[in-house]
Amino acid sequence: METSNSSFQKVGSQRDARSTTVVGYDEDARILIEKLKGGRKQLQFISVFGMAGLGKTTLVRKVFTEPLIEYHFHVRAWTTVTQEPKKRDLLLGILKSGFDVDNKNESDMELRATLKRRLSGQRYLVVMDDIWDSKDWNDLMLCFPDDNLGSRIVFTSRLADVPFKVHPGCYKYPLRFLSHEESWNLLRYRVFLEDSCPTSLIKIGQEIARNCKGLPLSLVVMAGILASDQTANWWNQVGEDTSSNVSNAPEQHMKTVELSYKHLPNHLKPCFLYFAAFPEDYEIPAWKLILLWMAEGLIKTTQTTEKFPEDEENSLEKVAAGYLNNLISRSLVMVSKTGSNGGIKACIVHDVLRDFCIQRASKANFLQQLPRYQLHVSNTPTKSTVKRVYSGSDSEKNFILELTRYFQLENLFSPYETLLNKSTDSLKVNTILCCNASLSFYADCYDFYALGAFRVLRVLDLSGTGLSNVPHVMVSLLTLRYVALCIKPVDDHRGFVDLSLPNSMNSLIFLETLIVHNRKENGIHVPYETWMLNRLKHLILRGNIVHQDIPDSQMHCLSNLKTVSTQIPLDQCKKILEYTPNLRKLGIRAALYLSSTKLRIPNLDKLQHLENLSLQNDLNPGYDLTDNLLHRELTSPFMFPATLKKLTLVCTFLKWDEMEQIGMLPNLEVLKLQCEAFRGEKWETTDGGFCRLKHLAFKFIKFVQWSAYSEQFPNLQHLKMDECTQLEEIPIGIGDIYTLERIEIRNCNYAVVQSAHKIIEDQLNKGNDFLKISVFQGMQTSV
Structure with a gap:
């Protein structure tokens, strides 16, 4: 279930052309392409090196995405190497990039074996961006087989001596300055x-x-x-x-x-400095950045009240989106990922710009890095004046304990003692951030007592801390506006494990955003008091979640709530939606069928502002359905609001005939179908629908034939086929869609790839060289 693309995230509906076009280095790109495609069939190494800011990553990324390179290699993978790399993160990064698989539950040894098995028999291209030490490669070298197929490994580095240490035959390409x-x-x-x-x-x-x-x-x-x-x-x-x-x-x-x-406007300066809080080379989700800015009070508006009409252009979310666009247009922030709706999904800052933010933020007492950066900065602010603290280490340390030691709170053994301790009166910390979810800090219930000392805390982001318990002490922090937690399995946790949000959640009367990611098999219990937070705007509960039944007497209108994404029983969901009229994004994971053959979802008629809907039937798609349950139906042709712009269906097992109703949604721009959202061998697309559809994506859909014409998708820009192993071909008429920019194919059968190339050839014969095709065949030996 996707939870990251809220409606307010549509910042920059069209990608900034300035950030996607490479000027200069054309000859360098040509040389690198020749080195990648030509030469010996043995595994070869290429190193592009030069000083920071010279454009190494930009050049290699340009080559990496060239259609000739995409077509030549069966597998392409990209991973970024930080100054303090973890072998496990590098392995996971390569597997995710090259094969779109998430093997987080495997041990390091299993990850190495998985990567070697996946690469065997493939012509692969792996880029290790920003490598600092040859040992980063030496720890991984046995994972890369040499099958004499012309595979290549590319390094980028600031250090000229790294290629000599990596491999004696490494081709070294020093990047020059521009003329x-x-x-x-x-x-x-x-x-x-x-x-x-x-x-x-x-x-x-x-x-x-x-x-x-x-x-x-x-x-x-x-x-x-x-x-x-x-x-x-x-x-x-x-x-x-x-x-x-x-x-x-x-x-x-x-x-x-x-x-x-x-020369930045004053209102943008703190937003730019905020990037210091994120780790090196970390892709920052745009939705998260905007919510943090808002919780920090960094977004200024001409309005004098806190409540905005739903259609008010000058709302905080849109102002924040404008701030981010402004920083991008000034080339201080780069777009790293775009969403299916064309908006910015994630952004990143260059290392040099991040270093500037760290230095300036510390000097101005805007952000203080823990636990180590203060040792390298002169004029470190006194602990009584620190406003915001964040994790400054990529190593596996207990961030909570480091925080406790820094503020000398070791002797606080309970929330009660913390609140009574007068030595904490001088603490002015508004923000505690540890938001790199790839880190492995661990903390249990005893570590959290000291958090009660931060009485004016507005932001508590522990999404990069592997918690074994829910920190109940947070309900004593009455000024909280933003809370993000990540609960992970811990092998050797200490003491009692409590996986329940505290019953007194409703004491957090200023809370606007609550994010909990549960990675444990045991469910996190959510008390009904959570639904009594009047100012709550965004509720995102991922993983195994267990909701307490909500008494009718406790329900009241939650007019501020805009985002709900959670696993929830259907009857409770129906009750909640009666009181949340202003939802813009809704993600439901529930048993949507029970004993009926009709798709059972709550009545969405009252949600007149809903733009993004994700429905995941809580049933394994491999479930052996009986004949009478082979196909399901929509309960009503009008079950989806006309305001919908994005619809995701997972494991809903609908009949293809039902697609006609979905196609009539007047504002639908993005349609994602996953894990047998529809069943049946053939989809015959009908006329008159999908008038605004721009992005169409299939994943694990087991249809065999698809009949469609260009007129049936008049505005389609991107077609994505992922793991559609039974489909015979993409309709040739799809290529005649005037607006179509790209067809992306990942791990489909060879006939689908062939049909896509026929579409390209047909369009080239018609004079259309605008349409591009991307093929990712991680499990096949030929393309």
């Missing part, structure tokens, strides 16, 4: 795209480009400054600032970033 002409072309493109530069700006623009010394990162950041004001006076002022402050020395990168930060 003056290339620098000007890049700067000009990032500011004006395809438009021409005004004559009055050319001379000063070329001078600014020359002062960036051929460093792409400096040019990109500088373009963000110049794009904000395209007047000669402004460009001359920027030119004077850069004439002596920018060079190709590593320590001078900060001068360029400093200049860009200096």
